[in-house]
Amino acid sequence: MKKIITVYFSRRGMNYVNGSIVNLKRGNTELCAEYIQRAVGGDIFEIVADREYSADYMTCTEEAQDELRRKEQVPVKEYLDSLEDYDVIFLGYPNWWGTYPMAVDTFLKHYNLAGKEIHPFCTNEGSGMGGSRRWITAAQPGAIVSQGLAIHGAEAPHSESRVAAWAKSVVE
Numbered sequence: 001m002k003k004i005i006t007v008y009f010s011r012r013g014m015n016y017v018n019g020s021i022v023n024l025k026r027g028n029t030e031l032c033a034e035y036i037q038r039a040v041g042g043d044i045f046e047i048v049a050d051r052e053y054s055a056d057y058m059t060c061t062e063e064a065q066d067e068l069r070r071k072e073q074v075p076v077k078e079y080l081d082s083l084e085d086y087d088v089i090f091l092g093y094p095n096w097w098g099t100y101p102m103a104v105d106t107f108l109k110h111y112n113l114a115g116k117e118i119h120p121f122c123t124n125e126g127s128g129m130g131g132s133r134r135w136i137t138a139a140q141p142g143a144i145v146s147q148g149l150a151i152h153g154a155e156a157p158h159s160e161s162r163v164a165a166w167a168k169s170v171v172e
C-alpha cells in the first residue's frame, strides 16, 4: 500500500473572488486539501510561513510579489520529520504571481523527494497552475511530478466531487 500525504499552503482572510474582495473563513486550497484527504485517506499537513502577511489583499499581493522577485526563501514555521516516508505527496497551494508562494519552495527544498510522486493542485483566479510545476521540478529534480489539477478558487467550495475524482484517479 502506498503511503499518502496531502501537504498544502493556504491563506485565510481577504481575497479576490470573481472580481470582488471577500473574507474567506477557510482558504480555497485548504478546502481542496480536505477533499483529497477524505477521498484517498492518508495524512494532512499545513505549510505555514513564519511571517504575517497583510490581511489587506492588495498589500499582500505586493508583499508576495516582492518575495518572488527576490526569490526569497521565506521561513516556514514547522517541518514534518518524515515527509520522505511517504510515497505519494499531494501538494496544494494558491497561485501567487504565476507560481506557488515562496514558503512552499522553502518547504520543498528541505527534503529529498527523489522517486516520490508529487501531485500538485493549485487554486487560482484565472492563471491555472502558472509555472508552478517547473518550480517543483527545480526544487525536487528527482521527483515524479504529475500534470496536477488547477481549480478556480471561487469554485473551491463546490468542487469536492471533481477534486476527489482526480485524487482517486492518480493514486489508482
Ligand SMILES: Cc1cc2nc3c(=O)[nH]c(=O)nc-3n(C[C@H](O)[C@H](O)[C@H](O)COP(=O)(O)O)c2cc1C
Binding pocket: 009, 010, 011, 012, 015, 016, 024, 026, 027, 028, 029, 030, 057, 060, 061, 062, 064, 065, 093, 094, 095, 096, 097, 098, 099, 123, 124, 125, 126, 127, 128, 152, 153, 154
Ligand atoms: C498574493 C496573491 C497573489 C495572487 N496571484 C494570483 C495570480 O497570479 N493568478 C491567479 O490566477 N490568482 C492569483 N491570486 C488568487 C489566488 O490564487 C486564489 O484566490 C486562491 O484560490 C487563493 O487560495 P487560498 O484561499 O488557499 O489562499 C493571488 C492571490 C494572492 C493573495
